[in-house]
Amino acid sequence: MPYHIAVGALLVECNHFGGIPTGLESFKRTQYLEGSELLALQEGTLGGYFEVLNGLPADYEVVPTLAATACPGGLVTDKAYGHIKSRILESIRDAMVAGKLDGVLLALHGSAASESCYDLEGDLLQEVRSLVGPTVPVVATLDLHAHITEDMIGNSDVLIAWETYPHRDARETGMRGAQAIVDILSGQLSPAMAMGIAPVLVGAINGTTEGGGPFAETMNLAKRLELREDVYSTSAFLVHPYLDAPAMGGGGLVVTNGDQLLADQLAREIAEFYWQQRFDLEPELFEIDQAIQFGLANDGPVVLVETADCCGGGAAGDSVQLLPSLIDLGDDVPSVIPVVDQAAAAQCHAAGKGSIVTLQLGHQHDIQWGAPVQLEVEIVRLTDGCFTYEGGIWDGCEGHMGPSAVVKVAGVFICIASFPTYEWCGEQYPSLGIDVAAMKFIVAKNPMNYLMAFEHCSQLFLVLDTRGPTPASCRHLPYSQTVRPAFPWDPHLDDPVRILN
Ligand SMILES: [Zn+2]
Structure with missing residues (x-):
């Protein structure tokens, strides 16, 4: 019997301060594929998933659910999110009823929000987890501009983010995500995961991962740590700061093979390094x-x-x-x-x-x-x-x-x-x-x-x-949620890093 992996995507970056509301028509203008339509995808994150899963001889079978991608915009309407969520969950439920569900692999952004939920990915992962139960592995791939929340960490086994900005590696990240679920199901990986968050809210002007620069150096540190034998994967995040959600920040996410203390420690190391880069992340501006x-x-x-x-x-x-x-x-x-x-x-x-x-x-x-x-x-x-x-x-x-x-x-x-x-x-x-x-x-x-x-x-x-x-610069954005203490408003903090695990 092959392992059956439910695959889906909800990829959109949202803005609480403006933009045009993201309705179903926004997804349909970009990418909205249901069921077996997904299987034709060869590029992007899902293309990466399929390359890995289909390349393993007869061991894995994809259960396609729904892939919805939209241009970034204002909040996803409750109606659109409700529709997308229910289609993904229904497909997973159908697979469970048929006895064909061994894992869930989702391509998410990490900074989506709907009219009534500022942590859309956390909500979706929580619903998936409560449907499939605690033993079915759930892996999600993310944009490195994700806002990592307790619900995202608590309801997934592995989170892996893109490594490049400008973004060039959706397909490669998809391959890494699919490999993670394969490694869990084959017994080679028993993931322990931690996110270290430093409260830095900055625009992306100095956020490239190419060459030098403050975020490139943060990514380089994360990738050096990933080379360690006892580390499975690392991701570095520069949070999309145009969400109005509590406790936002960037930093590092580490997955180890069963060693929670090590994951916590290395996630903290990346986040503390990121915090040290904060002044270099603010750009020079002109009137x-x-x-x-x-x-x-x-x-x-x-x-x-x-x-x-x-x-x-x-x-x-x-x-x-x-x-x-x-x-x-x-x-x-x-x-x-x-x-x-x-x-x-x-x-x-x-x-x-x-x-x-x-x-x-x-x-x-x-x-x-x-x-x-x-x-x-x-x-x-x-x-x-x-x-x-x-x-x-x-x-x-x-x-x-x-x-x-x-x-x-x-x-x-x-x-x-x-x-x-x-x-x-x-x-x-x-x-x-x-x-x-x-x-x-x-x-x-x-x-x-x-x-x-x-x-x-x-x-x-x-x-x-x-x-x-x-x-x-985020300095003048009218946040209503508790984002402080955070840089740039609070440039000096004694113990800035928070660990989610
Ligand atoms: Zn991004």
């Missing part, structure tokens, strides 16, 4: 006009990083805070900026290419961070908003901005999309016919991937101190 003047004084294209409006962090992408300053530069300074505005995109499509229209643009989806601007624009180009990701965790997948338009006012090209999309390597701009190398100012609305997207044409990247639900 808008300061950045523009600095950019004008330098040759070549300049990337203005408006991370406060990052669709990849759950923002709506509809900020126009930068627009007036770019328009003021006149016809001779070309620049490009993306704005999500479904009504404006529809208005442009109705008017047609070459038309002149007056738009009320921006802050239509998430109205709390600014006011729309009224602009008379020329419609330069209209598209269906489809593009293909090249590389990373979404390599080869199609992105859907929905009906989109490029409009021009003064020297500014405004790329208007109907829906937010994750920014990986700047694929959206060329798909809309924009040559970024011809621009003086390129607006990037993400905290990290702009580096690889625009390094071919720019050497100057200026991070802006703008308002929005995904700001470069």
